[in-house]
Amino acid sequence: MIRLLTKEDFIDVYTKLNQRGFGFIASKFSFKKESRISSAFNTFRLENTNWWDVPAVQTRWNKMISGDENTDFRDYLINHHLKDKKDLKVLSLGSGTCQHEIYYAGFRTIFSEILCVDLGLNNIEKAQKIAQEKQLNNIHFKCEDIYKTKFKDNHYDLVVFHASLHHFSNLDQLFKDKIIPALKDNGYLFINEYVGANRFQFPKKQIQTINSALNIIPKEYKIRGATNLVKNKFYGNGLFRVYLADPSESVSSADILNTVYKYFNAVEERSFGGNILMSVFKDIAYHFVDLNTEKQTILNNLFKIEDDYLKENKPDFLVGFYQKK
DSSP: OOOSSOHHHHHHHHHHHHHHOHHHHHHTTOSOHHHHHHHHHHSOOOTTOSGGGOHHHHHHHHHHHHSOTTOOHHHHIIIIISTTOOSEEEEEESOTTOHHHHHHHTOTTTEEEEEEEESOHHHHHHHHHHHHHTTOOSEEEEESOGGGOOOOTTOEEEEEEESOGGGOSOHHHHIIIIIHHHEEEEEEEEEEEEOSSGGGOOOHHHHHHHHHHHHTSOGGGOBOTTSOOBOOOOOOOOHHHHHHHOTTTTSSGGGHHHHHHHHEEEEEEEEEEOTTHHHHHTTTGGGGSSOOHHHHHHHHHHHHHHHHHHTTSOOSEEEEEEEEO
């Protein structure tokens, strides 16, 4: 079901106005598509308003991905899939602030060369500064349009996407023209991605379950950040607002896995859900950063609701490690 405009959209605009100011909202009315995309990635977000800001959620991810609450997806990739490899050349596309790639660069024996490519100048400049401070000479950066960038053929051992692949529109062209030629014959792909509905156009059952989850949260923990609004209901995302905020957002997310399977064989995939928790915690995550007994009980119940949903529905988020066909 396509939703062009919903009550959620007006609430989101009001909330963003309070959280980020009028300048951020005004940037979304630029006639240039590239400017709206860039503003989405160059703006510093308000802390603790998203599901990834909840420490218990991060611990949950670790457990679902690696089986260990203290081992995140990066260490799982390194210790499980790359532990016997050396001198790997890595290409990261849509790398953002490159925090994960900078972490990888610290393992100099495994990673001899890492190239990060991103459209956001602020992100690249920040990443360059951090890399220089850490004296990492095995990581490099480009602020360029990936579709216009020429990569070395048959050069990279691994291509990675960290929450960026769902921002690419023509996935088959990206894989056929950029990723496959750049990878060596025995090369790998690693993704940590949203693979759910395009433009966050969630099915009715998912929205109903999100609202069931919101219903178990007391009112005092549902105040949206920087506002006095109570998040009593999730109405679904309107297509118009999602596009206006960022024309690249989840543009072909539902096609990611089928495209990956066309060019790669799956070595391992691990789900970490998100179908319910992402929408539940949006704008109210800050309530659950510091926990007491009551909040911990609420979190446990929310996690169970999502776990039950995932028993019969495909996950919206997963990490996957693949080998080139």
